[in-house]
Amino acid sequence: MKETLLFTREQIAEVLKMDDVIASVEEAYRLFSQQKVMLPPVLSFEVEKHHGEVDIKTGYDTADDIICVKIASGYANNQRDYGIPNGLATILIMDAKNSTPIAIMDGSLITDMRTGAAGAVSAKYLANPSAKKVAIVGTGVIARWELEALSRVFELEEAFVWGRSSEKVTAYIQEMQTRVGITYTACSDLENCVSQADIVITATSSKEALIQSDWIRPGTHIACIGADMPGKQELDEALFRRAKAFTDSSAQCIERGEVQHAVREGILAESDLTEIGQVILGNKPGRMSESDITVFDSTGLSVQDITTAKKVVAVLKERGGNLTVNLI
Structure with a gap:
């Protein structure tokens, strides 16, 4: 059985520091300009009746053989109506060799910090x-x-x-x-x-x-x-x-x-x-x-998610004690 790691926003917040994110974003821009990542076009749509918008960003890091998929959303009334953040995201990291899922994690904090x-x-x-x-x-x-x-x-x-x-x-x-x-x-x-x-x-x-x-x-x-x-x-x-x-x-x-x-x-x-x-x-x-x-x-760019998420996965794997699920 192949175990998939699960990381919550709280876990990510414990290890993700802005100085590291700045370095990750700089690395992302370098990789993109060196054509070391494949980034398909962004898929976007609006959910008008709920005052929301959704972006789906994907990328393939050819050097580390990692595929990243992120679904991110912005819903104007989430905080007011449901008590949850207006911006939410989920990230899936996959092994490009066979497409098995390596990790599923909250993507909200990663998105916010790498955008910042x-x-x-x-x-x-x-x-x-x-x-x-x-x-x-x-x-x-x-x-x-x-x-x-x-x-x-x-x-x-x-x-x-x-x-x-x-x-x-x-x-x-x-x-x-x-x-x-x-x-x-x-x-x-x-x-x-x-x-x-x-x-x-x-x-x-x-x-x-x-x-x-x-x-x-x-x-x-x-x-x-x-x-x-x-x-x-x-x-x-x-x-x-x-x-x-x-x-x-x-x-x-x-x-x-x-x-x-x-x-x-x-x-x-x-x-x-x-x-x-x-x-x-x-x-x-x-x-x-x-x-x-x-x-x-x-x-x-999806590569910003890739470079930042890779650091999160590496640090949390080393710490151990993580939740896992067998999806396949």
């Missing part, structure tokens, strides 16, 4: 090294992990926080003061929020441009995390006339990322996009001057 780490990795390679001030656009779980991850890469001094609800902005600041010890400023005006920042993190579910081009000062780095499905948008596409555009996967971002609108309008061509993995590998330039505006479009 993406912005930090982009800033590490694309932001001005002297960056001290960050604007956080959005107040959800991802916006929390984004700031925590960024604080591991930069010596931040101040965060400007904007959200549609002043109550949620207050709650965000109250929580993050215990996680990242910097000065916080609640912003009611979005232009005022982003125009003061060296780094801007956008993490909303918006389907229309929130940030206008002329609000962004020279030298700013923007990490766009929210646009991950066709139709979503956080930036005025005209900003890409001034900015250099970077992606996690250019093909995926054209289809479902922040750049989709600028490409459709003819402002950007695929040849204008640089994948972050190529910058990390030193194959392509990133920021060329202190005054460059850089935009990173993060749609999320």
Whole structure:
């Protein structure tokens, strides 16, 4: 009988640390640009009557012979109606040699943390090294992990926080003061929020441009995390006339990322996009001057789940005492 490991969110939280996740995400971008992983197109659909959306991301790590399947969802009313997180995910890790299941695990924490780490990795390679001030656009779980991850890469001094609800902005600041010890400023005006920042993190579910081009000062780095499905948008596409555009996967971002609108309008061509993995590998330039505006479009790659989940499996297997099930 082949035993399959079962890992809960609580077990994963005990061993998964942000510094390790940042390293895993950086490794993921390298592997993707080295073509050492096979990533089929993302399958997405909306569950409109329940105010939900579902993403199915899969990947094959050819080096370690591992297949990963993740079903992730965002349901706007989960917390209110059922007392469970709005974002949920489950990850299945399989042995590529014979497709037997190695592990089934909660994928929510892995998804949240690796998504948060993406912005930090982009800033590490694309932001001005002297960056001290960050604007956080959005107040959800991802916006929390984004700031925590960024604080591991930069010596931040101040965060400007904007959200549609002043109550949620207050709650965000109250929580993050215990996680990242910097000065916080609640912003009611979005232009005022982003125009003061060296780094801007956008993490909303918006389907229309929130940030206008002329609000962004020279030298700013923007990490766009929210646009991950066709139709979503956080930036005025005209900003890409001034900015250099970077992606996690250019093909995926054209289809479902922040750049989709600028490409459709003819402002950007695929040849204008640089994948972050190529910058990390030193194959392509990133920021060329202190005054460059850089935009990173993060749609999320299955390889980020693979590199992070592999570490979780290795650590928890070594600890022992895990639940198992015989599925075959």
